[in-house]
Structures are given as C-alpha cells and as structure tokens.
Amino acid sequence: MILSNDDKCWCKSGLKYNECHLDFDKKLQVLKKQCCTVPKRKLIKNKEQIEGIRKSAEINNGILDLVSETIKAGMTTEDINTLAHEYTISRGGIPATLNYEGFPKSLCTSINDEVCHGIPSKDVILKNGDIINVDVTTILNGYYSDASRMFMIGEVSDEARKLVEITKECLNKGLEAVKPWGFLGDIGAAIQKYAQSNGYSVVRDFGGHGVGLDIHEDPFVSHCGSKGTGMILAPGMVFTIEPMINVGSHKIFIDEDNGWTTYTSDGSLSAQWENTILVTEDGIEIISK
DSSP: OOOOTTSBOTTSSSSBGGGTTHHHHHHHHHHHHTTOBOOOGGGOOOHHHHHHHHHHHHHHHHHHHHHHHHOOTTOBHHHHHHHHHHHHHHTTOEETTTTGGGOOSSSEEEETTEEEOOOOOTTOBOOTTOEEEEEEEEEETTEEEEEEEEEEOSSOOHHHHHHHHHHHHHHHHHHHHOOTTEETHHHHHHHHHHHHHTTOEEOOSOOEEEOSSSSSEEEEEOSSOOTTOSBEEOTTOEEEEOOEEESSOSOEEEOTTTSOOEEETTOOOEEEOBEEEEEOSSSEEEEEO
C-alpha cells in the first residue's frame, strides 16, 4: 500500500503517515535494497498494542514472582499450576497454554533433564537438588506476554547451579546483542558463543518467537547463529529470547505418551530462562521476565 504524507499510518496509531512511520519505511527500503531481510508491517506493534502487552506482562511477572516466593521441596508441580491459574483468573487474565493445541495445564514445569513443555502433575513432587523451569504465558484483553525462570530447590549440585547461572548469562548475552536496526542472527551468535565457551550445548529445535497478538508469531529466534545475518531488528518488534542450554548433547526427544514433554537425549541436565522484549529506537525494553 502506497501512502501519502497525510494518510493515516498503516500501524493504526491514528497519526498521519509522515508523523509516524514514514522515516521508518524509508530506512527499511534502503536496507531492503542492500539485500537485507526486513520485517513485515504486521510484526511492528503500535503504542496501543505495546501498552496492552505490558499490562498482560504485569500478570505474567506477578505469577513468576509468586512462584519465586512459594516454591519449595515437597510441593507438586500441580500445586504450582494451581497457584498460577488462580492468580491469572483473579486478575482478569487467561492462561494461554491451557488447552493450547491440547496442552492440559496453565503453565509448563520442566525438571532436571526436561528441556521444555513439562506438564504439571500431582504425582511430581519437587525434591531437594532439583532444578525446575517454570514457563508462563498470559493473555489479557487479547494481548500475550511470555517468560520463564529457573528455580533451584534446596541444595543443588555444583553442576546444576553452574548450568542455571550460565544459562541466565546466555539470556543476558542475547539481550545485549539486540540493537535497533541490527540483525536477528546476532542474538543466536552471542548465546551460542557463550554457551559453548563454557562447555555447554544449545538446543536448536526450539527457539524464541514473536509474541503479543498471538502466542507464537514470526520471527523464529534461533539461539544459534552467525552475526550479521537474519532479519533486521526494527523498533516496534516484540519477541522472546529463551535459550535452552544442556550440559551434554543438544539433541532432544519428545515424550511419545503425552506428546509434549521434551527431554535431553542423553539424560543430562537442561536449563532455560525467557524474557519478552520490545525493540525500541535506542535499545530494548524487557517487558516480561
């Protein structure tokens, strides 16, 4: 669509095109002529949408804060699910994972060698030495937010503690690599370099993703990659960075019985941290963490 300066901007901000995304589009056109992959307009969130995602994230962050305050040995993963579900509903939100493509619970709980998508259960009791990822996605008024945190239960092994700490730093390296008008591949390159320098592997079958108006949007955010490659990171893009780091092989398999829970192929420990971020004109905003 070709817009004149006085037309309403395509982003639905209500502003005139020349007051909103005219200069933005000119910059993308230059980059496209340089053979760069540029984001489609539907990946650029406007101010109203960003504010909606922020409000959703207030609930999402509150859930993870509540889990942080209460998680302990002796709890079941179903207990965690109940806490999250009740908190979400009481604040007018919807647990995004509940019944999503058949997923039966309101969050994911992945323990030790479970890489992701662990299903909460009254039969799974947390014990001293476990590490667990709690992954939460929330819908509020049609807007989505997504984040996960690692928790160490009681006294964990040195190996487990180091993995959790290095994985958090992998997330930080990925966040630091995000630059407005930079490249998507810079994120994976930074994470892969740091993980492998510490002797760990990076899961390749799963990655981050666009989020905000749906649970999964473009782009796919690989946690492996090469600098200077991939889509241009334009202001207004909202996506997750969520590295899954293994002590052993990067290879994984999915439980055939439930079709969801993903394990390391060699039984080694795995950890994951996830943030939802907004690319801004001068850096990033961490929306959900």
